[in-house]
Amino acid sequence: MSRMTMAKALNAGLRKALEADPKVVLTGEDIGRLGGVFRITEGLQKDFGTDRVIDSPLAESGIVGTAVGMAMRGYRPVVEIQFDGFVFPAYDQIVTQVAKFHHRSGGRVKLPMVIRIPFGGGIGAVEHHSESPEAYFAHTPGLKVVACSHPNDAYWMLQQSIASDDPIIFLEPKRRYHEKGEVDETAASLPLHRANLLREGDQVTLLTYGPMVRTCLDAAAAAQEEGIGVGVVDLRTLSPLDLETVYSQARRTGRVVVVHEAQLTLGMGAELAARIQAECFYELESPVLRVTGYDTPYPPSRVESEYLPDLDRVLDAVDRSLAY
Amino acid sequence: MTQRGDAAEPDRARPESPGPESPGATSPGGSFGAVPRETEPMVQLLAPSGERVEHAHFRFDGDDRTIAGLLRDMVLARRIDTEATALQRQGELGLWSPLLGQEAAQVGSGRAFGPNDVAFPTYREHGVAWAMGIDPLTLLGLFRGVSLGGWDPAELRFNLYTVVIGSQTLHATGYAMGIQRDGRVGNDDGTDAATIAYFGDGASSQGDVNEAFVFAASANAPVVFFCQNNQWAISEPTSLQTRVPLYQRAHGFGFPGVRVDGNDVLAVHAVTEWALRRAHAGEGPTLVEAYTYRMGAHTTSDDPSKYREDDELEHWRSRDPIDRVKTYLLGNQTIDQQWLDDLAAESDRLAEHLRRGCRELADPSLADSFTTTYAEEHAPLAAQAAEYAEYVASFGDPDAEVTR
Numbered sequence: 001m002s003r004m005t006m007a008k009a010l011n012a013g014l015r016k017a018l019e020a021d022p023k024v025v026l027t028g029e030d031i032g033r034l035g036g037v038f039r040i041t042e043g044l045q046k047d048f049g050t051d052r053v054i055d056s057p058l059a060e061s062g063i064v065g066t067a068v069g070m071a072m073r074g075y076r077p078v079v080e081i082q083f084d085g086f087v088f089p090a091y092d093q094i095v096t097q098v099a100k101f102h103h104r105s106g107g108r109v110k111l112p113m114v115i116r117i118p119f120g121g122g123i124g125a126v127e128h129h130s131e132s133p134e135a136y137f138a139h140t141p142g143l144k145v146v147a148c149s150h151p152n153d154a155y156w157m158l159q160q161s162i163a164s165d166d167p168i169i170f171l172e173p174k175r176r177y178h179e180k181g182e183v184d185e186t187a188a189s190l191p192l193h194r195a196n197l198l199r200e201g202d203q204v205t206l207l208t209y210g211p212m213v214r215t216c217l218d219a220a221a222a223a224q225e226e227g228i229g230v231g232v233v234d235l236r237t238l239s240p241l242d243l244e245t246v247y248s249q250a251r252r253t254g255r256v257v258v259v260h261e262a263q264l265t266l267g268m269g270a271e272l273a274a275r276i277q278a279e280c281f282y283e284l285e286s287p288v289l290r291v292t293g294y295d296t297p298y299p300p301s302r303v304e305s306e307y308l309p310d311l312d313r314v315l316d317a318v319d320r321s322l323a324y
Numbered sequence: 325m326t327q328r329g330d331a332a333e334p335d336r337a338r339p340e341s342p343g344p345e346s347p348g349a350t351s352p353g354g355s356f357g358a359v360p361r362e363t364e365p366m367v368q369l370l371a372p373s374g375e376r377v378e379h380a381h382f383r384f385d386g387d388d389r390t391i392a393g394l395l396r397d398m399v400l401a402r403r404i405d406t407e408a409t410a411l412q413r414q415g416e417l418g419l420w421s422p423l424l425g426q427e428a429a430q431v432g433s434g435r436a437f438g439p440n441d442v443a444f445p446t447y448r449e450h451g452v453a454w455a456m457g458i459d460p461l462t463l464l465g466l467f468r469g470v471s472l473g474g475w476d477p478a479e480l481r482f483n484l485y486t487v488v489i490g491s492q493t494l495h496a497t498g499y500a501m502g503i504q505r506d507g508r509v510g511n512d513d514g515t516d517a518a519t520i521a522y523f524g525d526g527a528s529s530q531g532d533v534n535e536a537f538v539f540a541a542s543a544n545a546p547v548v549f550f551c552q553n554n555q556w557a558i559s560e561p562t563s564l565q566t567r568v569p570l571y572q573r574a575h576g577f578g579f580p581g582v583r584v585d586g587n588d589v590l591a592v593h594a595v596t597e598w599a600l601r602r603a604h605a606g607e608g609p610t611l612v613e614a615y616t617y618r619m620g621a622h623t624t625s626d627d628p629s630k631y632r633e634d635d636e637l638e639h640w641r642s643r644d645p646i647d648r649v650k651t652y653l654l655g656n657q658t659i660d661q662q663w664l665d666d667l668a669a670e671s672d673r674l675a676e677h678l679r680r681g682c683r684e685l686a687d688p689s690l691a692d693s694f695t696t697t698y699a700e701e702h703a704p705l706a707a708q709a710a711e712y713a714e715y716v717a718s719f720g721d722p723d724a725e726v727t728r
């Protein structure tokens with residue numbers, strides 16, 4: 001067990017993966033000598049060399065497209081996209097190529113690659129540095145999408161993703177990079193595509209992931225002080241969804257609130273609400289509610305705290321759910 | 325300020341090109357701190373020593389008073405930069421992208437614009453904005469986090485800053501295609517127009533930039549691609565993006581490319597003006613590579629000591645774009661100490677204007693976001709705006725009143 005930040009845990013996870021398999025290569029902008037703008041790859045080029053930790057030219061479509069070729073050649077590329085808003089130049093490669101090769105080749109071509117994206121807001125950044133693009137990817141068949149929320153998950157989920165034979169969009173909640181937690185390097189954590197019931201609660205279930213997990217845990221603790229039992233599920237995997245856990249918790253409390261930073265319309269909350277009402281209709285005590293970003297572009301940083309779901313908005317939704 | 329002689333004939337339009345047969349590939353590859361490739365020919369009209377230099381194809385024919393005006397702009401552009409960097413350190417700005425070292429490239433090009441030309445900047449063109457007469461306070465909203473741009477590009481002929489690398493080169497090309505269709509090239513009556521797209525050496529790797537080259541060439545569009553090769557893309561040296569000098573890329577796309585000493589304001593001015601003239605005359609696109617250096621950090625979040633050697637910085641300090649103009653003008657007595665003192669006082673006033681103005685920039689209201697997301701009515705979003713207003717009002721905060 002060691003206590004470390006999520007950033008350090010990701011770095012340790014990458015190091016482990018590079019040591020474990022000589023086919024693992026890292027590629028991205030500024031990931032070499034600089035160690036990435038968030039220092040997630042710090043020291044790795046020094047220890048593993050420029051063939052395995054590649055400072056790529058400044059071109060996202062190029063980074064992902066060449067990773068496709070390397071994966072075809074038997075490598076396991078781990079791509080770093082510098083910020084969420086800069087994944088879109090590579091969007092074409094990801095949705096038209098990465099997502100489809102396995103299917104188009106009748107299962108012959110595997111693309112075991114991981115595309116790491118620091119995502120979400122709350123860090124006072126300028127535009128394009130605070131986006132939550134998960135729905136675009138979760139909507140695309142052939143891609144798997146996961147989001148970590150805690151150093152231990154970060155450490156393990158990253159290694160599990162690299163070991164996976166499917167292409168994985170790996171979302172890292174950048175505003176949690178510097179929060180510390182216990183990492184157990186010996187005991188493997190949950191399987192990659194399993195949700196985690198972080199807190200039990202009998203009255204309302206919060207379904208969330210990534211940066212909002214901390215917010216939801218805080219909200220649940222605050223609700224407890226008012227005598228309201230709120231459970232928190234960290235989804236961890238957005239595609240595929242661990243629906244078993246989702247349904248069992250929805251049935252247990254009959255009241256569900258989905259919380260995410262991404263925009264409301266056609267976001268993860270829409271999918272979860274639809275699934276839950278179809279599967280658990282008779283056990284529900286209230287409609288599935290959503291607390292999300294608004295359907296506007298991510299705002300200037302001076303007002304991002306009003307845009308992002310916070311404790312108050314989550315508690316407000318809990319109250320509304322209980323009022324039915 | 326013009327190319328010597330008259331019209332720019334196609335061949336003379338590539339005065340610096342060694343031609344396609346030149347080996348060009350002198351790059352050491354992806355090694356860090358690669359020695360800048362200054363052996364390539366580049367247009368220079370004022371040497372670092374402060375001496376005027378002759379060039380076979382380009383000359384700056386403004387007088388020394390005009391040169392003093394360029395010096396003034398560079399000094400003030402540097403002050404804007406220093407002041408904004410300080411404001412960031414004091415927590416007044418979330419981020420700043422410094423231009424230190426790039427004053428000549430920015431002022432020299434910006435001062436070459438005709439009255440109808442339109443700029444498409446990245447996030448670093450504060451000196452271009454200054455040269456175009458734009459109040460630098462205009463630029464601060466994005467960096468303070470009170471807006472996502474906020475100015476009127478049409479009014480200022482200066483587009484919104486573009487953070488996504490390279491995107492604006494396509495916009496500049498498309499806008500230039502519009503200029504063409506409006507019959508605003510080749511008239512030689514003062515109505516001709518062009519666009520100028522700014523981008524960095526790192527950006528030259530992006531698909532968008534290469535596609536912009538293809539479109540511009542294909543349409544023969546009146547656009548000047550102005551690459552400030554400041555040697556670094558955050559931590560990555562130019563050698564990681566290209567094996568041939570960047571200006572040479574233009575030839576592969578079918579238009580002229582010129583490398584100019586980006587720390588020589590006279591040369592930058594002359595070359596940019598020439599490229600704009602070509603565009604105005606209907607002769608199509610040009611790539612100008614201003615060979616310069618980013619003396620500061622990439623942004624205020626960056627720490628260049630992680631990837632850059634000190635002696636490199638020292639080398640470039642000796643090529644400071646401001647010093648050489650000062651030396652030249654003091655040497656021929658166009659300016660004196662009094663002139664410089666007055667400029668320093670003006671610079672202080674500008675800094676004070678920025679400090680005060682920055683703190684006075686109004687915070688936005690999230691409510692405004694709902695009204696500007698679409699141009700036309702969008703009922704579900706209007707409903708969301710109402711919900712948001714109701715939620716805010718439930719806290720009973722009179723300041724948080726929402727307008728729709």
Ligand SMILES: Cc1ncc(C[n+]2csc(CCOP(=O)(O)OP(=O)(O)O)c2C)c(N)n1
Pocket residue numbers: 029058060082086089448487488489523524525526527528552554556557558618622
């Ligand atoms: C598409 C995209 N990818 C990555 C980034 C992050 N980023 C911002 S500036 C920069 C380096 C740009 O270098 P260059 O084009 O040489 O311009 P400079 O900043 O040196 O003026 C990077 C990688 C971005 N803004 N957009």
